[in-house]
Amino acid sequence: MGVHTYFKSLSDLEHLYRLPGKFKFQSHTVAAHSFKVTKIAQFLGTVEEMNGKNVNWRSLYEKALNHDYAELFTGDIKTPVKYATVELKELFSQVEEQMARKFIEAEFPEEFHDAYLNRFKEGKDNTLEGRILSVADKIDLLYEAYGEILKRNPDPLFFEIYEEALNTILKFQELHSVKYFIHHIMPDMLAEKFMPHSELRDLTERIISRHE
Amino acid sequence: MGVHTYFKSLSDLEHLYRLPGKFKFQSHTVAAHSFKVTKIAQFLGTVEEMNGKNVNWRSLYEKALNHDYAELFTGDIKTPVKYATVELKELFSQVEEQMARKFIEAEFPEEFHDAYLNRFKEGKDNTLEGRILSVADKIDLLYEAYGEILKRNPDPLFFEIYEEALNTILKFQELHSVKYFIHHIMPDMLAEKFMPHSELRDLTERIISRHE
Amino acid sequence: MGVHTYFKSLSDLEHLYRLPGKFKFQSHTVAAHSFKVTKIAQFLGTVEEMNGKNVNWRSLYEKALNHDYAELFTGDIKTPVKYATVELKELFSQVEEQMARKFIEAEFPEEFHDAYLNRFKEGKDNTLEGRILSVADKIDLLYEAYGEILKRNPDPLFFEIYEEALNTILKFQELHSVKYFIHHIMPDMLAEKFMPHSELRDLTERIISRHE
């Protein structure tokens, strides 16, 4: 019943967990993921702008904010299913689009239809903003996998996700922001030291002797 | 890597939550749902047997235990998507079947292929056992919705689920077990009284005066 | 250690729960809240634009996305404490600002300092975008309280929050978007019917009789 339904639906994204069916130390909701992707896109856009690119900020923020909203209609379909055959992928895109259209027409007054049809469209197109979104989406996924690996999740799946995410990011290496990520951010990620449990004894002794 | 992978995958069903993207007071995993459906099917089968029907118990238990295992491969696809068009439904079924086959061939030694291909097949066929499974699956869904309604979940979705589940159950009303459910179990469900908060004062006074 | 630390810190907002120390049926993280506020601000901005206002979208999105990031440095200080005395409020603001500055200088390369100092500034200023943020922040808070009231949270606190949020929104009633919210969105919110548990019996009987 109107925009109220749309506002309420935003909270449903807080109940949609990413990567269901797998043990994770840390779970992420689609709402939080959308937030983080938008913040990462903001940083990437800043790098592009510093390098003389013209960023359409309104478009970038809209793409990032809305890029996973359609999961409310479709649920979380595993990628191998979605991409099993070209035919299925096509059909699936059509269904997703129809459902978004139906939702907008049912809930929004007519004057908002164009704006929201536009916002619910697939954002990962070939514009600079579309490519930044593709990268930002994968950077957050890479951080999710990295977080599990760092916490020693024994499931090799997270190495596979890390690898797949990095591969996709590198497909966009003509972007200044991707170069920046690879050369200035990832080295810090990989340099992170994990102080082993065995150093606890040394640390303790150093502290105690300092007090004697 | 073999049956070990299959055994480990059982635990993934403990991480697959039913009805994602919706606020629920009480969440249910696919593992727990499978357990409850099997127990309900056991009861329904008992009623059929008492009424002279010949129940193939081995088949009934296998159907019930395995009926949602394929969600591990496909994720939880929302029903309106799955059934959006006949074509899409067909394609999805094919993909699901291929994935199950691929998993079995990758993980099980050859001597187990037939047994597990059979176990992973769609169980809701027209046999007595297939129909009992269809009913048991919906009875558990009805109980899930009923639990939310009883706890005063304000989302009208749960009334819709309750209604849809009951409608499906009633399509099988030629079964003795469905008649039993409608005439001997549902009345108790609907008779459940919910003592209102306002009775707390009376109860308290009765207890106190009894001690004076 | 650089932007990597900043990217990682985004995930900390997924561990910061709003309104700690109170029983809630549904918890909300600062990450999810920031997402929802940005989406609400997007809608409000759209209404302003339709009414001939000139919206600086880049500014609006930046304000909304970043408005609670500083809670990472300060923790969640209860409002009555923060506003206990004018002096304390002033001091807190200074400390908050210093901490944000220190973080930016420690983690970001110099070329990003200006951009991020600007992004971390208090966004609720007197510009159109600042006022939209003030309203969007309170609309999400109002929805949080409304969600608890609808689920029958017995704590009167949620009525107080609802009231305080609505009062603040109405202070901005010169905005077209606030008028729109009051006249076209809130009526739907208040019209929401909650089908009582007692209707379950009727519903059930109607369904059963339809099948007979």
Next chain:
Amino acid sequence: MGVHTYFKSLSDLEHLYRLPGKFKFQSHTVAAHSFKVTKIAQFLGTVEEMNGKNVNWRSLYEKALNHDYAELFTGDIKTPVKYATVELKELFSQVEEQMARKFIEAEFPEEFHDAYLNRFKEGKDNTLEGRILSVADKIDLLYEAYGEILKRNPDPLFFEIYEEALNTILKFQELHSVKYFIHHIMPDMLAEKFMPHSELRDLTERIISRHE
């Protein structure tokens, strides 16, 4: 391995949930329960002292703090099992005591044995402090049940627990603190109003009209 093991075991009480196997809106750990019982006992002791009774505070605090520690050894055995027969109850008590003794002898240096054997003894004896503990334990249980009833938990179990707890408290009505609880605390509990959802519309209209 010594007192370290004892210190670590305190955290295990944070993983022991009260009333397992039942849906609750709000769960309580044995650690939190022990804290609350001790704080309630503190209040009850204060009332006794104000009425001229001599309270052995050290004993009262020790009894309250330790009264459920033995659940670490025994698990949470349902009351109807524990009290099924006099013989069983007796045997259980013996086993519980033996286990506590074994733990103390294994983990504590000898000079602490007496102190801890004493602390792990059943605290609900006939002393003033023992009776205060019995009451405080039931007041916290009554609050747990009351919390569920207020949140509209439909399980009649919580009414039964409320009733049982109140009955037990009233068995100690010769205590000043029980009289105080019944006459000065419970009336406030029962007077708590729950503003119904339907008042939301009125409240909203009052606020809006105030701003016009």
Next chain:
Amino acid sequence: MGVHTYFKSLSDLEHLYRLPGKFKFQSHTVAAHSFKVTKIAQFLGTVEEMNGKNVNWRSLYEKALNHDYAELFTGDIKTPVKYATVELKELFSQVEEQMARKFIEAEFPEEFHDAYLNRFKEGKDNTLEGRILSVADKIDLLYEAYGEILKRNPDPLFFEIYEEALNTILKFQELHSVKYFIHHIMPDMLAEKFMPHSELRDLTERIISRHE
């Protein structure tokens, strides 16, 4: 109130957590455990059948599905308590049996009494099916412990559980299915490699260089 109460009680098993009072990375409910034990028993039964044994499938499934239902009546009593003395163990078995009988007589119509008394009996007898249940129960326990060890749970308890479970399984090594488990499944479990965090850098470099 009848079978409705029984159906509702199935959901209580979703609120009964195994191994309470201990920190675990991954918790398991009795409902999910019952599901997994039944699926494991299915596999073990298949192996027996392939080796010429005659499996009573109905009995096997019934034993596996119901083997922990009685915990609803008794709670989770720690094993050292249950087995502290022969006398206690005996008394305890009697109480458990009485409670199951009482429940069945209170909730089930008379025509179901025999079927359910039979289903609630201790399933771990000396039949082939009883022995398969004993093994399947311990295999799931072994997987639970293994999961914690793999995730680096520092509590030595999980090594003890792993050891105890394996010892019990080996007591049934005359079974073909136990031989199969030891010789064809466990080797895969033990061969599982855990890619160390330190390989992340190499992996990253390999991926990046591939894209250059």
Next chain:
Amino acid sequence: MGVHTYFKSLSDLEHLYRLPGKFKFQSHTVAAHSFKVTKIAQFLGTVEEMNGKNVNWRSLYEKALNHDYAELFTGDIKTPVKYATVELKELFSQVEEQMARKFIEAEFPEEFHDAYLNRFKEGKDNTLEGRILSVADKIDLLYEAYGEILKRNPDPLFFEIYEEALNTILKFQELHSVKYFIHHIMPDMLAEKFMPHSELRDLTERIISRHE
């Protein structure tokens, strides 16, 4: 509304999580922390008494039980904020005290004011009991950090907390109980072995060969 409000507020401490905004494997509430600090203080007091010190047990228990209650009024303010400037720290203490006073005067009948004003005062003074509280508070914090380090939390924060806690404890090394902790408890903590995953294979082989 009276003591009832105070009793209810105890449960709010079960909803206040320590160290918000950081990923932890194991979360701790303020209620559980208060319980553990009181139990640790009990042990430390016992050591002092054994060494001839005169412990005021009533005071020690009161200090420990109440030491974090004021967080209900203030929320969890991050330490660097609280201590950013001397002025802020002072102002903050004043506000905290005013709020506690206001709460007591609003909720407690007058005859309880003195007792509770006293109980809500800062407990970490220079008395023996105040110093024991300071140590017990840090020992529990040290155990919290130790628990994360043992579970391999990769965040270096927990090493910093461990170090800070130990440093504070050592500032009280004139206390017999601190000496006891350093010389008799910490060595056991540091000696804890963590059986590596790689020993699983050896263990398994030893068990299997024992059964052959």
